[in-house]
Amino acid sequence: SYNNLWGVPLSLARCAATCEFGIFEIGMNHPGEITPLAKMVRPHIAIVTTIAPVHLGYFGSIADIAKAKAEIFDGLEPGGTAILNRDNEYFDFLKQAALDAGAKKIVGFGEHEAAEARLVSCELGKDKTRVTADISGQRVSYEIGAPGKHLVINSLAVLAGVAEAGGDVSIASLALNNWQAQKGRGAQHELTMAGERAVLIDESYNANPVSMRAALENLGNVKPEGKGRRIAVVGDMLELGEQSKEFHRSLLQPVLEANIDVVFAVGDDMQALWNDLPVKLRGAYVLNSDELKGPIVEAVRPGDVIMVKGSLGTKMGPLVDALLTHFG
DSSP states (O other): OOSSTTHHHHHHHHSOTTOSOOOOOOOOSSTTSHHHHHHHHOOSEEEEOOOOSSSGGGSSSHHHHHHHHGGGGGGOOTTOEEEEETTSTTHHHHHHHHHHTTOSEEEEEESSTTOSEEEEEEEEOSSOEEEEEEETTEEEEEEESSOOHHHHHHHHHHHHHHHHTTOOHHHHHHHGGGOOOOTTTTEEEEEEETTEEEEEEEETTOOOHHHHHHHHHHHHTSOOOTTOOEEEEEEOOOSOGGGHHHHHHTTHHHHHHTTOOEEEEESSTTHHHHHHSOGGGEEEEESSGGGGHHHHHHHOOTTOEEEEEOOGGGOOHHHHHHHHHHHO
């Protein structure tokens, strides 16, 4: 990872003296981690993509997560710009924090009618998304080389950043068509069996309640072929603290809304979801992902769409590898 106390200074050290622009990710899972990194980077433009219950086990509340994310403004250059999610309930808090830190301009992005980088429409496809947006008064239409509403919203922040840096928003939007989801973060693979195929969506790198809901929604937008089914293979979302089981249980509604046909569940906390699932949706439940390799390989049929997702510590990646190995 290049977003932590080792990765950020390493990225800075590798940045050539001739660079005109630099883009750095600053991450955290504890309070106080962003401030020293932000002061190293000293951004002219700071983007906060969202505030969500991620690493909640290390914080007292989601409000505390918002405070920790606001630490990025501790390093913001005087007169800098803050780009914030206008749809998030902590927008006003972050806006004030940025202004108090000396930000000269606040740019909102999202679906909110007051957002400067606003989503006009989007059409989610199987392997790409068509988007129309208004970026500070400029109407642009573009495609993202992967499906997912969450990617669309993040693309608005990217284009807002381009606009604030003085770049060409039209050219930048065209470049998004070449973007492809990465391994563990939405990459799609074709599984072959007896001359037919199934689709595997690899979301195995990590998970939290927001990204899990987004992945389930994305699975719901992919239409299986023939008699194929939508299969969700979901593992524990870690570091959620005392509310962990409730967060896992709350996934039932997204599962139902996405018309998932079969659910395979992994981990102690994911049992909360498993217990509430209608019997007809139950594939298998195990405590360790290794126990699921055989059952998931046996379960796949032609036409299926399989999505695998869970926190890194739940080790969902080997399930993806097992499917790719067996089905080539």
